[in-house]
Amino acid sequence: MNDTQAPGGPADGTKRPDSSRRSERSRRAIYDAALALVAELGYGRTTIEGIAARAGVGKQTIYRWWPSKAAVLMEAFLDLADQAAGGDTGFPDTGFPDTGDLAADLRLVLRATVDEMNNPVYEAPTRALAAEGIVDPELGAQFVEKLLDPSLQLYVRRLRSAEAAGQLRAGIDHRIAVELLVGPLAHRWLLRTLPLTHEYADALVDYALAGLAPRD
Amino acid sequence: MNDTQAPGGPADGTKRPDSSRRSERSRRAIYDAALALVAELGYGRTTIEGIAARAGVGKQTIYRWWPSKAAVLMEAFLDLADQAAGGDTGFPDTGFPDTGDLAADLRLVLRATVDEMNNPVYEAPTRALAAEGIVDPELGAQFVEKLLDPSLQLYVRRLRSAEAAGQLRAGIDHRIAVELLVGPLAHRWLLRTLPLTHEYADALVDYALAGLAPRD
Missing domain, CATH: 1.10.357.10 (Tetracycline Repressor, domain 2)
Structure with a gap:
């Protein structure tokens, strides 16, 4: 993950609350899309492009936050595990x-x-x-x-x-x-x-x- | 497997010994090719055509003995397990x-x-x-x-x-x-x-x- 623009809110604190809420919504949509696609298509056929399309975000949004497909999926799973545990x-x-x-x-x-x-x-x-x-x-x-x-x-x-x-x-x-x-x-x-x-x-x-x- | 032409030898007993030895050689070559390909390419990208090419047999030879890719692989594994156990x-x-x-x-x-x-x-x-x-x-x-x-x-x-x-x-x-x-x-x-x-x-x-x- 790019730590200068972490999902869940920008680190510099200068953005308006609206932007932060939008980020949170996008992050959640990206996780959901990633988990749904990997379940439907398998890991090999899941792509960043596919996740972006399903989540309704531009693929640059994903690339800005995560370096790779594996990184997105791993965080989506961590989030899922947190939810399951909570x-x-x-x-x-x-x-x-x-x-x-x-x-x-x-x-x-x-x-x-x-x-x-x-x-x-x-x-x-x-x-x-x-x-x-x-x-x-x-x-x-x-x-x-x-x-x-x-x-x-x-x-x-x-x-x-x-x-x-x-x-x-x-x-x-x-x-x-x-x-x-x-x-x-x-x-x-x-x-x-x-x-x-x-x-x-x-x-x-x-x-x-x-x-x-x-x-x- | 097609039980009228089982690998390892024809059931009707009319073929010459040479043919039986050729069958056994082909069967072994097909198993080896199947195991090698699935290890190299994964299950999804392993095909009957690929196995036939690697084994140096026609793909009809494989289709005559096994109904599907899964069936070939399963027998190749059974054979491998038998060898390992023996x-x-x-x-x-x-x-x-x-x-x-x-x-x-x-x-x-x-x-x-x-x-x-x-x-x-x-x-x-x-x-x-x-x-x-x-x-x-x-x-x-x-x-x-x-x-x-x-x-x-x-x-x-x-x-x-x-x-x-x-x-x-x-x-x-x-x-x-x-x-x-x-x-x-x-x-x-x-x-x-x-x-x-x-x-x-x-x-x-x-x-x-x-x-x-x-x-x-």
Whole structure:
């Protein structure tokens, strides 16, 4: 993004409020158009020109704010994720619930993630971006760095707090523990092996925390 | 596949051996060409014509044996998976090692899967097919049914044997238990979150079997 003319309002503060409102409206229209097009056409056939036409803005408006198609889409996704997180899950700013009950907190977050993944507004563009990241290492790295990792870090922080409370085995690698929880969710969603349900989320939390082997 | 003229040899048995050898050579060349092209161009830009040209056969040869591009590719992958499984892992026909030591058997299989996923010959075409399956539900369903599920069923069978030996908690859903093991592997591979190593495979087996919470 060009930081002298960031979306959401000019940095120099000299423009009238009308201009700022127009910018905000354009930014939102561009995000919506980008997400809709990538869902309809796939990543490869989505173009800056197409986004501009669908959003009803000139393509120079887009080029002024973002250096590339990937950059527009990544911010559209960040915005979508922010909206999704600020919606019904109830943990936008705190990042992750921490009630002291690790299993309950994980079930809440994994169930909310299931709902998000099953939401058609979110699903089609996220599939398109994930698919492209799988074959394009550079885009994939951006996807992980900007979208996935920040959310995985919230899990890691919650596990650290659990460890401090004596609720984790000694020596557990938190990053791997997070993948044990979110990996099976993503696997079932991406590959559509079986329906992605709250029951599945609950079972994953149970199995990951208690293990598959009998306690003796 | 057209079952009256299956690759690998005509069904009527009237052709000379030379013809059968030529068929086998053509079949192999078509698989290799299909896998190479999908790795280079992606699924979308790979065509029957392109595969025929690369394999040095007429495109009618391909159409005689397979109804579609997806069908050729799926068989090329099945063949690749058979070769990979018959290679260094040592469990081609038995399906899955069963030494009585569940953790050791799972570590062996997950490490072999890591090696397979990190093998460039396997990696590029598999990524291309997985990416396409993520955005194309019909192809995705074929991918799961023909390639993924048969391999997941081998895990399920091994877990059943472990249950019979009293090595699993009561009431564990074997299908979900399998996803707890392979989901994080696929997640890390597909999204390239972190390097896919034997150590990661070992940790997954340990965490999945023993759980993350302390034993009290």
